[in-house]
Amino acid sequence: MSTKTLIVVGNGMVGHHFLEQFCASPAAADFQIIVFGEEKQLAYDRVHLSEYFGGSTHADLAMGTVEWYSEQGIQLHLNEQVTGIDRDNQVLETPRGSYRYDELVLATGSYPFVPPIQGNDHPHCLVYRTLDDLDAIRASASGARTGVVVGGGLLGLEAANALKCLGLEAHVVEFAPRLMPVQLDTDGGALLRHKIEELGVQVHTEKATTDITEGEDARLRMNFSDQSFLETDLIVFSAGIRPQDALARASGLAIGERGGIVIDNHCATSDPHIHAIGECALWEQKIFGLVAPGYTMARTLSAALNGDRESAFTGADMSTKLKLLGVDVGSIGDAHAQTPGARNIRFNDEQAGHYRRMVISEDGKTLLGAILVGDNSHYDTLLQYALNGITLPENPETLILPESQGGAPALGPDALPETASICSCHNVTKGDICTAIDAGCSDLGSVKAETKASTGCGGCTALLKNVVDCELEKRGVEVSKDLCEHFPYSRQELFHLVKVNGIRTFRTLIRQHGTGQGCDICKPVVGSILASCWNEHILATDHVPLQDTNDTFMANMQKNGTYSIVPRIPGGEITPDKLIVLGQVAKEYDLYTKITGGQRVDLFGATLSQLPEIWEKLIAAGFETGHAYGKSLRTVKSCVGSTWCRYGVQDSVGMAIRLEDRYKGLRAPHKVKMAVSGCTRECAEAQSKDFGVIATENGWNLYVCGNGGMRPRHADLFATDLSDEELIRTIDRVVMFYVRTADRLQRTSVWMENLEGGLDYLKQVVLEDSLGIGAELEEHMEGIVDTYQCEWKTAVEDPEKRKRFREFVNAPSQTDPVQEWTVERGQRRPVLESA
Amino acid sequence: MKPRTRWEAVCTVDDLVPESGIAVWTEDGPVAVFYLPHRLPALFAISHTDPFSGANVLARGITGDLKREPVVASPLYKQHFSLRTGVCLEDESVRVKTYPVLLDGNQIRLEVPEIRRDSIAA
Ligand SMILES: Cc1cc2nc3c(=O)[nH]c(=O)nc-3n(C[C@H](O)[C@H](O)[C@H](O)COP(=O)(O)OP(=O)(O)OC[C@H]3O[C@@H](n4cnc5c(N)ncnc54)[C@H](O)[C@@H]3O)c2cc1C
Ligand code: SF4
Ligand code: SF4
Ligand code: FES
Numbered sequence: 001m002s003t004k005t006l007i008v009v010g011n012g013m014v015g016h017h018f019l020e021q022f023c024a025s026p027a028a029a030d031f032q033i034i035v036f037g038e039e040k041q042l043a044y045d046r047v048h049l050s051e052y053f054g055g056s057t058h059a060d061l062a063m064g065t066v067e068w069y070s071e072q073g074i075q076l077h078l079n080e081q082v083t084g085i086d087r088d089n090q091v092l093e094t095p096r097g098s099y100r101y102d103e104l105v106l107a108t109g110s111y112p113f114v115p116p117i118q119g120n121d122h123p124h125c126l127v128y129r130t131l132d133d134l135d136a137i138r139a140s141a142s143g144a145r146t147g148v149v150v151g152g153g154l155l156g157l158e159a160a161n162a163l164k165c166l167g168l169e170a171h172v173v174e175f176a177p178r179l180m181p182v183q184l185d186t187d188g189g190a191l192l193r194h195k196i197e198e199l200g201v202q203v204h205t206e207k208a209t210t211d212i213t214e215g216e217d218a219r220l221r222m223n224f225s226d227q228s229f230l231e232t233d234l235i236v237f238s239a240g241i242r243p244q245d246a247l248a249r250a251s252g253l254a255i256g257e258r259g260g261i262v263i264d265n266h267c268a269t270s271d272p273h274i275h276a277i278g279e280c281a282l283w284e285q286k287i288f289g290l291v292a293p294g295y296t297m298a299r300t301l302s303a304a305l306n307g308d309r310e311s312a313f314t315g316a317d318m319s320t321k322l323k324l325l326g327v328d329v330g331s332i333g334d335a336h337a338q339t340p341g342a343r344n345i346r347f348n349d350e351q352a353g354h355y356r357r358m359v360i361s362e363d364g365k366t367l368l369g370a371i372l373v374g375d376n377s378h379y380d381t382l383l384q385y386a387l388n389g390i391t392l393p394e395n396p397e398t399l400i401l402p403e404s405q406g407g408a409p410a411l412g413p414d415a416l417p418e419t420a421s422i423c424s425c426h427n428v429t430k431g432d433i434c435t436a437i438d439a440g441c442s443d444l445g446s447v448k449a450e451t452k453a454s455t456g457c458g459g460c461t462a463l464l465k466n467v468v469d470c471e472l473e474k475r476g477v478e479v480s481k482d483l484c485e486h487f488p489y490s491r492q493e494l495f496h497l498v499k500v501n502g503i504r505t506f507r508t509l510i511r512q513h514g515t516g517q518g519c520d521i522c523k524p525v526v527g528s529i530l531a532s533c534w535n536e537h538i539l540a541t542d543h544v545p546l547q548d549t550n551d552t553f554m555a556n557m558q559k560n561g562t563y564s565i566v567p568r569i570p571g572g573e574i575t576p577d578k579l580i581v582l583g584q585v586a587k588e589y590d591l592y593t594k595i596t597g598g599q600r601v602d603l604f605g606a607t608l609s610q611l612p613e614i615w616e617k618l619i620a621a622g623f624e625t626g627h628a629y630g631k632s633l634r635t636v637k638s639c640v641g642s643t644w645c646r647y648g649v650q651d652s653v654g655m656a657i658r659l660e661d662r663y664k665g666l667r668a669p670h671k672v673k674m675a676v677s678g679c680t681r682e683c684a685e686a687q688s689k690d691f692g693v694i695a696t697e698n699g700w701n702l703y704v705c706g707n708g709g710m711r712p713r714h715a716d717l718f719a720t721d722l723s724d725e726e727l728i729r730t731i732d733r734v735v736m737f738y739v740r741t742a743d744r745l746q747r748t749s750v751w752m753e754n755l756e757g758g759l760d761y762l763k764q765v766v767l768e769d770s771l772g773i774g775a776e777l778e779e780h781m782e783g784i785v786d787t788y789q790c791e792w793k794t795a796v797e798d799p800e801k802r803k804r805f806r807e808f809v810n811a812p813s814q815t816d817p818v819q820e821w822t823v824e825r826g827q828r829r830p831v832l833e834s835a
Numbered sequence: 836m837k838p839r840t841r842w843e844a845v846c847t848v849d850d851l852v853p854e855s856g857i858a859v860w861t862e863d864g865p866v867a868v869f870y871l872p873h874r875l876p877a878l879f880a881i882s883h884t885d886p887f888s889g890a891n892v893l894a895r896g897i898t899g900d901l902k903r904e905p906v907v908a909s910p911l912y913k914q915h916f917s918l919r920t921g922v923c924l925e926d927e928s929v930r931v932k933t934y935p936v937l938l939d940g941n942q943i944r945l946e947v948p949e950i951r952r953d954s955i956a957a
Contacts, residue, residue: 054872055853165877167938326874485901507873517854517873519899520908520915545854549895549910557910561890608895809850811860816891818884 011037014278014294015107119212144233156238183331334369425456445493531667550629566628571656572599598635641678650695652678856894867894879918
């Protein structure tokens with residue numbers, strides 16, 4: 001059978017979603033797929049475009065990876081615009097060639113509408129749609145003081161926020177008498193305006209721009225029809241979008257009166273071999289400018305190409321909920337009460353700045369629409385009433401009253417019918433979620449992975465969690481504890497999400513799976529997960545803010561704000577020359593010196609700015625960081641073993657050094673300690689460590705999950721008479737299994753006790769490979785060993801990273817005034833009571 | 836009479852670390868300047884001195900938000916301080932000094948009380 005060719009024009013959000021759906025379907029096997037994208041970048045999350053100004057990169061926003069495309073066998077042509085369609089011969093034209101197709105998908109999205117005002121082609125007149133647009137805005141903003149956004153709709157306000165973030169004085173100019181005229185009414189618009197002006201964005205309504213000329217005090221002047229004017233350094237047009245239908249138009253496909261490629265319920269255009277999805281498509285005279293309907297079209301088309309005529313696109317709900325400049329705004333269904341006989345209930349608290357309006361049917365039984373400004377906490381409940389036609393309570397006003405005034409509590413997930421749509425992006429109903437749970441999903445993470453719910457715009461995160469928790473509780477499952485207020489997941493679930501979705505930054509993780517900005521609980525946990533998964537330098541810019549101060553500055557902070565330094569001394573073995581260097585450095589910087597319990601030397605009292613200098617000297621002498629600051633492997637303690645000791649049966653020092661070199665730097669949920677003894681006399685106290693190794697005549701016995709400290713625990717015998725290689729492979733597996741599945745700050749002992757089945761289960765997983773993940777665990781460990789770098793070496797060699805170690809960035813010679821010292825037993829120590 | 840203040844230039848945008856803090860030396864002593872690019876306003880300045888230990892370390896704490904309030908956690912004993920008001924969330928009777936901060940071109944400026952120099956000059 002000859003393979004057919006399917007071409008997708010446009011590599012945006014919807015085009016990409018279509019490929020994900022289609023490639024997973026049987027019909028994919030019959031097609032060679034080619035994709036053309038006009039933009040340079042691989043499809044990215046346009047919905048979160050503005051985060052590009054907050055430090056997110058294209059990689060954070062990307063929807064997929066080049067590797068994924070090549071794995072699927074897709075030919076990807078980025079930065080290549082399709083310029084023509086020859087429908088008779090089924091051939092596409094681009095500046096670089098012609099391509100034959102059997103089936104063609106147009107996913108060309110839309111373009112920003114720029115009103116035909118004289119002067120709109122000035123270089124500082126810009127738009128807000130693509131990453132390139134944002135680069136242009138950023139460039140224009142440098143050297144600018146003020147910026148104007150033309151258009152007070154949803155995107156315009158988002159653009160105004162961005163201008164503010166870029167440090168500009170921001171203005172919004174709107175033609176209509178209020179902001180967001182499509183979604184809000186007069187009262188709602190007025191409240192939004194008030195709130196936004198309080199935040200320092202100036203709003204000008206009922207202004208029609210006549211032309212744009214050179215400014216006197218700024219680059220540009222906008223002249224309005226009422227004779228007034230406004231000077232500004234740059235203008236962003238956000239006056240609506242238009243479907244990108246040029247290609248379809250030129251090839252004679254049916255186009256709507258006001259633009260848009262006409263499609264039927266299966267996304268076919270007037271040519272049966274050409275299909276259109278996303279914002280370029282016009283269905284029953286309607287364009288859908290949101291991502292969820294586009295995704296539904298993508299799924300419908302994928303089904304249609306698989307011969308499924310049952311599923312059809314039947315319109316979409318255009319309700320929206322968002323936060324504009326920190327202000328909640330929500331609009332549901334028939335917000336403007338256009339249904340005949342519709343009635344309104346309004347709640348307006350000017351004091352608190354909350355406005356809520358419900359539009360209800362003539363008989364008072366169903367909710368038709370709603371508007372919310374200032375507080376979106378009622379949105380989910382109202383949306384469920386509207387979408388599912390749930391009969392309103394007798395006093396419907398209770399739904400929008402504050403609870404103190406007799407308001408009804410939010411609609412519990414129990415009240416929702418099975419057919420209630422929970423996630424509109426991925427078309428997941430409550431019934432789908434129950435099915436997933438009955439099929440074995442036992443936490444939020446696995447429900448998300450199984451159903452894809454809440455992996456689109458993220459608007460349904462809270463509702464999904466409520467439904468999942470409620471359903472799990474009904475089935476008697478204990479709902480796992482949330483890490484903190486920002487993530488409704490345990491550490492293990494987060495690890496899974498990071499690994500499976502290839503997430504590499506905290507921003508991406510919290511945006512897709514959490515809320516807010518994070519805190520000192522979740523940030524270090526995520527930092528450690530990212531480090532365990534990808535092993536990037538902990539001072540990489542993205543990771544710096546995630547770490548505890550000890551991890552950030554790679555030293556242990558002491559009570560007066562100075563740090564202690566612990567170089568690695570693998571197995572406790574050190575040459576006299578190296579020992580002398582330690583002494584010299586300690587002397588030069590007057591560092592208090594003490595031998596630790598882990599057979600190393602701890603140097604106390606270094607100031608922040610001394611740390612890189614000290615490490616430069618230590619590194620030159622061959623030292624590496626000891627990770628005493630990290631939740632990672634500390635030391636592998638050893639006795640001298642068979643080399644010197646008359647009882648020794650194996651080279652315990654050699655093995656200790658080998659283990660320490662292998663696991664150094666690995667980030668774990670908590671610190672990890674190991675020890676190796678050269679015979680059963682156990683002089684290294686291996687049985688009080690997370691991993692204890694004791695030599696036997698035939699090899700090594702491995703003990704696991706012991707610890708000293710507050711709640712000492714003897715390690716359990718795990719395996720006996722292992723060869724060197726077997727020992728390392730076994731430890732690899734236990735360590736990685738611990739890293740992947742333990743909770744935050746859980747030592748190995750507690751982790752193992754909490755595993756269902758305890759030690760026996762752990763033995764099955766590791767020794768018998770009962771989960772079939774043994775090879776994967778070893779491979780993961782191997783990858784980490786291969787990418788090891790001494791963090792201190794990387795840091796001292798990089799001037800950008802060294803900048804972090806300035807005590808006061810504007811005063812290099814200023815010493816910290818509270819660090820007072822005295823001398824005791826011949827060494828310097830802090831004065832106890834700080835001034 | 837309103838005490839006299841001045842807008843002291845303390846560092847440039849390049850010195851800031853997103854989602855984190857840096858310490859600067861001002862006429863009023865050590866101050867921690869935080870840059871949280873994902874919220875508005877994005878700049879905050881509070882005293883660098885941890886009131887519980889007396890050590891100058893607050894700029895080295897982890898930032899974030901608790902119930903939407905922007906905070907930094909002391910790196911020593913982990914109390915949280917509001918970046919807006921300086922109030923300690925665990926003990927509201929404790930509060931650290933806050934300073935108005937603004938971005939002027941590429942310069943970060945803090946409003947600090949002006950040290951009266953005339954008596955010294957006299
Ligand atoms: C700032 C901003 C915020 C938004 N916020 C939200 C939100 O909160 N919620 C929501 O639901 N939606 C939001 N949207 C809208 C959402 O991004 C769009 O609905 C979605 O991106 C539409 O996907 P699409 O694939 O149809 O179009 P696009 O993502 O625009 O992709 C179309 C792609 O096709 C390419 N293309 C066009 N013509 C050609 C050609 N001839 N040859 C090759 N390539 C071509 C384009 O360059 C583009 O890359 C927002 C949009 C913006 C700009
Ligand atoms: S454990 Fe055995 S080999 Fe090691 S020092 Fe003690 S007696 Fe010697
Ligand atoms: S035992 Fe207590 S005082 Fe001693 S180092 Fe540990 S935490 Fe500090
Ligand atoms: S509704 Fe958008 S992700 Fe669920």
